[in-house]
Amino acid sequence: MLAMYREVIRIRFLMMLAYRVNYYSGIIIYSINIGAYVFLWQAVYGGKPSIEGFSAIQMATYIAVSWMARAFYYNNLDREIAEEIRDGSVAIQIIRPYSYLMVKVFQGFGEGLFRLLLFSVPGMIIVSFIYPIQLTADPIVWIQFLISLLFGFIVNVEVNLIVGLFAFFVLNNQGILWAKRFLVDLLSGLIIPISFFPSVLQKIFAFLPFQAISYIPSNTLVKGLSFDKWLPAIGVQFVWTIILAFICWGIWVKARRTLIVQGG
Amino acid sequence: MVQLQIFGQYLKQYMKARLAYRLDLIVKFITDLISQSFNLIFIVVVFGHTKQLGGWSQAEVIFIYGYFLLPWAIFGTFFNLWSFNDRYIIKGELDRVLTRPVHSLLQIIMESMTPESLIGVFTGLAVMGYGASQLDLYWAWYDPILLIVFTLGGVLVYGGIFIALTSISLYTDSKTDIQPIVFNVSNYGRYPVNIYNRIVQFVLTWLLPFAFVGFYPASYLLDRGDWRFYAYLTPLVGVVYFAIAVLLWNRGIRHYRGAGN
Numbered sequence: 001m002l003a004m005y006r007e008v009i010r011i012r013f014l015m016m017l018a019y020r021v022n023y024y025s026g027i028i029i030y031s032i033n034i035g036a037y038v039f040l041w042q043a044v045y046g047g048k049p050s051i052e053g054f055s056a057i058q059m060a061t062y063i064a065v066s067w068m069a070r071a072f073y074y075n076n077l078d079r080e081i082a083e084e085i086r087d088g089s090v091a092i093q094i095i096r097p098y099s100y101l102m103v104k105v106f107q108g109f110g111e112g113l114f115r116l117l118l119f120s121v122p123g124m125i126i127v128s129f130i131y132p133i134q135l136t137a138d139p140i141v142w143i144q145f146l147i148s149l150l151f152g153f154i155v156n157v158e159v160n161l162i163v164g165l166f167a168f169f170v171l172n173n174q175g176i177l178w179a180k181r182f183l184v185d186l187l188s189g190l191i192i193p194i195s196f197f198p199s200v201l202q203k204i205f206a207f208l209p210f211q212a213i214s215y216i217p218s219n220t221l222v223k224g225l226s227f228d229k230w231l232p233a234i235g236v237q238f239v240w241t242i243i244l245a246f247i248c249w250g251i252w253v254k255a256r257r258t259l260i261v262q263g264g
Numbered sequence: 265m266v267q268l269q270i271f272g273q274y275l276k277q278y279m280k281a282r283l284a285y286r287l288d289l290i291v292k293f294i295t296d297l298i299s300q301s302f303n304l305i306f307i308v309v310v311f312g313h314t315k316q317l318g319g320w321s322q323a324e325v326i327f328i329y330g331y332f333l334l335p336w337a338i339f340g341t342f343f344n345l346w347s348f349n350d351r352y353i354i355k356g357e358l359d360r361v362l363t364r365p366v367h368s369l370l371q372i373i374m375e376s377m378t379p380e381s382l383i384g385v386f387t388g389l390a391v392m393g394y395g396a397s398q399l400d401l402y403w404a405w406y407d408p409i410l411l412i413v414f415t416l417g418g419v420l421v422y423g424g425i426f427i428a429l430t431s432i433s434l435y436t437d438s439k440t441d442i443q444p445i446v447f448n449v450s451n452y453g454r455y456p457v458n459i460y461n462r463i464v465q466f467v468l469t470w471l472l473p474f475a476f477v478g479f480y481p482a483s484y485l486l487d488r489g490d491w492r493f494y495a496y497l498t499p500l501v502g503v504v505y506f507a508i509a510v511l512l513w514n515r516g517i518r519h520y521r522g523a524g525n
Binding site: 022025026028029032033035036039040042043044046051052174175178179182183185186191192196197198 | 288291292294295298299302305306309310312313314317318441442444445448449451452455459460461464
């Protein structure tokens with residue numbers, strides 16, 4: 001069973017490797033986006049030493065880290081699933097001897113692993129030459145970050161599965177996919193750290209899964225969270241992975257019963 | 265005149281096709297609105313931590329963003345060239361276009377236009393209006409005229425850059441990723457350019473002149489004299505970039521050999 005999923009990861013990884021040229025331009029695009037926000041926040045900081053517990057350098061680092069982390073957790077599983085539901089090929093996938101959703105998850109992981117090694121790492125090196133960024137050398141913080149990043153990936157995949165499976169109930173969910181992308185980018189803390197939002201919004205966000213995707217991992221690395229502060233943060237991520245897994249499963253069970261293949 | 269009639273015919277056909285899927289129209293409108301309101305939320309959150317951004321107040325930055333949406337919406341209506349390579353080169357649709365007696369670029373613009381994107385103009389005006397309502401702006405009688413001229417200039421800048429980049433496909437049939445790269449640079453133009461360093465400012469003014477799409481004209485309408493010279497240049501820059509793009513396009517069409525056998 002596990003060997004099969006390892007194979008899924010390997011195939012996706014190799015598939016991505018075949019199109020690796022596409023990723024060089026991706027690094028440039030991410031660097032440009034990081035630049036826009038770095039400049040903007042530099043202007044906001046002006047002479048101020050720190051805002052909401054972030055120094056100007058930490059802010060620049062946060063932006064760079066969160067974008068490069070996005071390269072790892074970002075995938076189009078939602079669109080892939082929606083398309084397979086719409087063109088009916090999901091019916092074939094379901095009768096195959098593996099779990100449809102788990103295969104999707106591991107495909108996403110293969111893709112993420114590829115981007116982590118060939119996009120995020122070189123991208124981070126390039127970006128750290130261009131912009132004023134300071135990364136910690138403490139290996140423990142890096143391990144904490146990687147664990148948190150993995151949880152961020154899982155939460156994001158689960159959100160994608162849920163949104164993708166919506167195509168079972170709404171036959172055209174293109175709009176939902178788009179809206180979700182904006183929503184995740186804003187509410188996950190990719191563009192603005194959650195602690196910068198007005199406190200009312202922060203209280204609302206605390207009940208949403210999105211900050212587990214980007215804010216918690218990036219904050220872990222940039223602030224070098226101590227172990228006793230990191231543990232509750234990772235706990236929040238863990239709880240969300242469980243809750244969302246149940247929601248996923250519930251929708252999946254219900255969806256299979258209502259499956260209508262259009263034109264099938 | 266004939267071209268105008270053809271344009272009308274294309275528009276009618278498009279509307280028929282579009283109205284068959286009314287829900288799609290509404291969905292697109294709502295997602296556009298969401299993305300624009302998120303950009304506004306971003307500005308508001310940023311200004312929760314500072315009084316000014318490079319000397320610009322929140323209302324002014326909102327005004328600049330609102331202004332930027334005007335040329336952006338018109339550009340989005342007529343220049344949907346993103347899938348040109350796939351649709352016209354790889355699938356060979358360009359051969360069909362070239363056999364017809366209307367200019368190839370005009371045909372492609374008409375085939376890929378999305379008139380519903382024009383709603384963005386109203387969103388932009390509303391955002392601008394909101395920004396202006398919190399400012400004490402002086403409007404001369406000719407300012408509305410300049411607003412229109414500047415907007416069209418911005419559309420030409422945008423259109424020129426992306427037509428030029430699209431025409432690369434006519435010279436080489438391999439895919440280039442330069443369009444999305446430049447597209448992401450264009451986002452820089454909707455914030456005051458004086459927050460960027462000199463190199464970025466130079467690029468946004470003279471190489472990829474996106475500052476003429478949003479910031480320079482908006483700063484003029486905000487009664488800031490410092491960039492007046494650049495604001496006046498907007499239509500000129502637009503015409504120059506668009507002319508270069510059309511020349512590149514025409515040359516590319518002569519160069520075009522087709523992708524397959």
